[in-house]
Amino acid sequence: MLLGFKTELKLNKAQRTAVRKHCGVARHAWNWGLALTKQILDHNNALPEAKIKFPSAIDLHKWLVALVKSENEWYYECSKTAPQQALIALREAWKRCFNKTGGVPKFKKKGRRDSFTLEGAVKILGSNKIQVPVIGVLKTYERLPQVLTKSATISRQADRWFISFRFDVETADPSDFGVSAQSNASLRLRSGQTLGLSPERSRRAEPRHTDVVGVDLGVKNLATLSTGEVIAGAKSYKKYEAKLSRMQWLNRNKVIGSANWKKANLQIARLHRKIANIRKDTLHKLTTLLAKNHGTVVIEDLNVSGMMANHKLAKAIADMSFFEFRRQLTYKCELYGSKLVVVDRWFPSSKTCSNCGTKKETLTLNERVFECDHCGFEIDRDLNAAINLSKIAS
Numbered sequence: 001m002l003l004g005f006k007t008e009l010k011l012n013k014a015q016r017t018a019v020r021k022h023c024g025v026a027r028h029a030w031n032w033g034l035a036l037t038k039q040i041l042d043h044n045n046a047l048p049e050a051k052i053k054f055p056s057a058i059d060l061h062k063w064l065v066a067l068v069k070s071e072n073e074w075y076y077e078c079s080k081t082a083p084q085q086a087l088i089a090l091r092e093a094w095k096r097c098f099n100k101t102g103g104v105p106k107f108k109k110k111g112r113r114d115s116f117t118l119e120g121a122v123k124i125l126g127s128n129k130i131q132v133p134v135i136g137v138l139k140t141y142e143r144l145p146q147v148l149t150k151s152a153t154i155s156r157q158a159d160r161w162f163i164s165f166r167f168d169v170e171t172a173d174p175s176d177f178g179v180s181a182q183s184n185a186s187l188r189l190r191s192g193q194t195l196g197l198s199p200e201r202s203r204r205a206e207p208r209h210t211d212v213v214g215v216d217l218g219v220k221n222l223a224t225l226s227t228g229e230v231i232a233g234a235k236s237y238k239k240y241e242a243k244l245s246r247m248q249w250l251n252r253n254k255v256i257g258s259a260n261w262k263k264a265n266l267q268i269a270r271l272h273r274k275i276a277n278i279r280k281d282t283l284h285k286l287t288t289l290l291a292k293n294h295g296t297v298v299i300e301d302l303n304v305s306g307m308m309a310n311h312k313l314a315k316a317i318a319d320m321s322f323f324e325f326r327r328q329l330t331y332k333c334e335l336y337g338s339k340l341v342v343v344d345r346w347f348p349s350s351k352t353c354s355n356c357g358t359k360k361e362t363l364t365l366n367e368r369v370f371e372c373d374h375c376g377f378e379i380d381r382d383l384n385a386a387i388n389l390s391k392i393a394s
């Protein structure tokens with residue numbers, strides 16, 4: 001299955017000039033090809049008895065090399081794959097237009113949706129460098145997935161430049177990435193998408209790959225990290241859940257199979273789907289954030305089936321989808337080259353003082369603040385557990 005990835009580039013002055021030139025060449029090739037193909041269509045409409053064969057992308061590129069390149073020297077400063085890919089995209093746009101799945105292709109204006117695609121020698125080097133033809137090695141602000149790719153698209157949004165590429169994942173389920181395989185939608189892992197966490201992880205933040213993070217999955221909050229960050233989880237979900245139970249209650253007296261009953265059931269099903277999507281999206285954001293930004297992620301092997309017996313906890317755990325969390329984290333750590341450490345569930349992460357290491361005999365679920373009897377240290381219960389987990393791998 002093909003997945004997309006998009007992230008911001010950290011360009012120097014020379015590279016900025018180079019990417020602008022490539023955008024110019026790609027736009028020029030597209031506009032030239034579009035003008036030519038429009039002329040051919042006009043000709044074929046006017047003279048149906050003397051039709052010219054509509055050119056393929058290869059035809060267009062041959063003509064471009066023969067007619068356009070020699071007269072426009074600046075083409076030689078850029079990778080030949082930029083105009084080539086522009087013409088392939090143009091031919092695809094015409095194909096969609098002929099199939100009636102897309103409109104007539106439009107001329108591109110400078111500064112509007114500037115982009116180009118390069119093919120061939122595209123290679124991910126280390127955690128935050130990518131090599132592309134002619135322009136060379138480009139740096140990114142965040143970690144790149146360690147995958148193979150054959151082409152990359154560079155695009156501009158205001159004064160920021162982004163690179164996107166696709167890669168094949170064999171085992172993953174399309175919904176794992178919150179995108180459908182058909183749409184080939186971007187993963188949208190742009191820097192700065194961090195669930196509204198602390199400002200230190202701003203969009204310009206350097207990736208931190210060497211550190212260890214301990215994660216305490218909680219009932220009150222979705223997760224507490226040993227760095228002190230707290231991910232509350234999707235709030236909107238609770239709101240929808242209240243709505244759902246109200247709708248189910250209102251539906252209790254309707255005649256089964258009646259039009260009103262069907263209508264209400266459809267609404268209930270939609271709401272269920274909405275809640276499931278919010279939940280999944282939150283988990284994806286969390287697991288991506290953890291796997292991408294930390295060299296080692298430490299989690300606890302939760303005895304979920306044992307905890308399910310505790311009725312109070314059961315619902316909260318089901319909501320937080322611990323199983324799904326672990327599953328996503330496992331393959332995402334592999335994808336980003338991070339290490340996942342799963343700590344034995346008998347490890348007393350909550351009962352141990354993260355300051356002096358003394359273990360408490362008892363700690364009830366209601367005790368939200370950990371107080372050490374030995375050294376007098378006081379700390380949020382979940383943060384204490386997360387720090388203890390991170391210490392295991394440090």
Ligand SMILES: [Zn+2]
Nearest residue numbers: 353356372375
């Ligand atoms: Zn202590």
